[in-house]
Amino acid sequence: MAIVTTTVDADGVALITLDDPARPANVTTPELTAELLAAVDRVATEPTIRGAVIASGKPGRFVAGGDILDFVGAWERGMSEAEAFEISHRWNRELRRIERCGKPFAAAINGAALGGGFELALLCQHRVLVDDPRAVVGLVEVGLGLLPAGGGSQRLPRLIGIDAALRLMLDARRLAPPEALAAGLVDAVVPAERLLAVARAWVLEGHPPRQPWDERAAPDAAQLEASREHWQQLVDAQFGRHYPAPHALLRAVFDGLPLPLDDGLRVESTCFAPLLAGVVARNLMRTGFVYRGEADKRARQAAARLGESAVVLPEYDGAAAPPPRGSACLWLWPDAAQARLAEIAVAADAPPSRVDIALSQAAARGVTPVVLPPGRPSFVARLLEHRGSLQALAAEGRRALAEGAIASPADADLASVLGGLCPPWTGGVISCTD
Structure with missing residues (x-):
């Protein structure tokens, strides 16, 4: 046609x-x-x-x-x-x-x-x-x-x-x-x-x-x-x-x-x-557009995937307290430019971190937290231990991926960039060592 x-x-x-x-x-x-x-x-x-x-x-x-x-x-x-x-x-x-x-x-x-x-x-x-x-x-x-x-x-x-x-x-x-x-x-x-x-x-x-x-x-x-x-x-x-x-x-x-x-x-x-x-454009397009689009689709399907075991919290006061113990929190973060959603997994039983606090405060600006069943390790919390060293972050990212602490390379890259741990030009903890 x-x-x-x-x-x-x-x-x-x-x-x-x-x-x-x-x-x-x-x-x-x-x-x-x-x-x-x-x-x-x-x-x-x-x-x-x-x-x-x-x-x-x-x-x-x-x-x-x-x-x-x-x-x-x-x-x-x-x-x-x-x-x-x-x-x-x-x-x-x-x-x-x-x-x-x-x-x-x-x-x-x-x-x-x-x-x-x-x-x-x-x-x-x-x-x-x-x-x-x-x-x-x-x-x-x-x-x-x-x-x-x-x-x-x-x-x-x-x-x-x-x-x-x-x-x-x-x-x-x-x-x-x-x-x-x-x-x-x-x-x-x-x-x-x-x-x-x-x-x-x-x-x-x-x-x-x-x-x-x-x-x-x-x-x-x-x-x-x-x-x-x-x-x-x-x-x-x-x-x-x-x-x-x-x-x-x-x-x-x-x-x-x-x-x-x-x-x-x-x-x-x-x-x-x-x-x-060049690779920098690949990284920025992939993390800033392609991966966010994929996360958007997954996030909009989250309730259907999780079924009755999910508890949706429509209101959150923005306090720094972590979500209920024994659960994990899927954060749906609206992109300021195109209202896209991205997701970051944060363990519920981990101590509050700067990323946890930032995400909690972001909830008051329209972020919707969804409580998931227990069992997902804390990827962002693990990366926080290596803040400041791209080489160490990349090694931890690949280790967490191999252990199943994060579902995919795309999720690892997206979480590390949106969590402020990797600068966008790197593409994230996996892309930066490609």
Whole structure:
């Protein structure tokens, strides 16, 4: 079945709808890209078509960006930097046709557009966002150990300025519609029922199909160098040396901005390649996204798994006392960014620790504790004895895994990172020794 469909109305406005039938969300796969390019070519070559609106057929969802489940396996597959470069450069080279085809494109953003999804919207000369707090936009790749590699590191600074763009990208900010409009990321925010109509009306107004970055002069070299030194100091202080993505983002921005856009896009792909092929991005994507997604599924099924032996405690006063003796506690921790849940197992008969206390205090902020039957050893409590030494933590993690004190490598990594015992760049107590 088709992923991309194109219809042309009586006024000559093409509606290009993205709707992958095999996925719950649109992802910028090679298949979607190929069908989108075919639609762009039709718009460009049919004389009766005046312009196009790119929209999503997924209710409340625009485009989710790259396929993280595929990206997370790049390191294990032995992806070379040349292969990683081509993933980014092919997209940048081919999707440039949206900007260069000679006809105006508007993006009708009906929901979240993060990473590659927002980079697709940036390719359009006009962006209309639905007025819904769930419709967040932004370039969040640094949080996954990558950088915006679909043109975002080059287009966003040219659109809203270097300082504003870098702050958003380094912080992996997700902007709600009013923030996105105020920051200049979108051109209009409208109710859902008017989204397509407003985007279509803009196309019909006959705006020149030009982008600001194809006409703006290069920034002053001296000012650019001063800005670079300033941002390098901030990144060094905030991220240190273990996170390569922020440093690579600075190189992409400051090496690319003095150049014409097409050359800047090549710089972006060059800076992106070692990140996707490297292990830190694998660790951050796996622990921060894949494992949390798995934990989310397990946690939502916890009551059914535990049956009548589980006692759910819907209210907890946040005190530092441990759960009832002879039981264990499964903590469902809401992720601040995407409301995902993660789980950490803490023994009930272990003395209260700093992690136990922190989790107890977190309960008052919405964490739901579930009391489990006895018999599960205390993994986090065992790791606390080795705090401060990654080598010792890794050895204890593997020992606990072999003894059955923790169910899986994924649980060990997730618990050690969320418990504050391993820094996220390591991926957790198991991943750090891979």
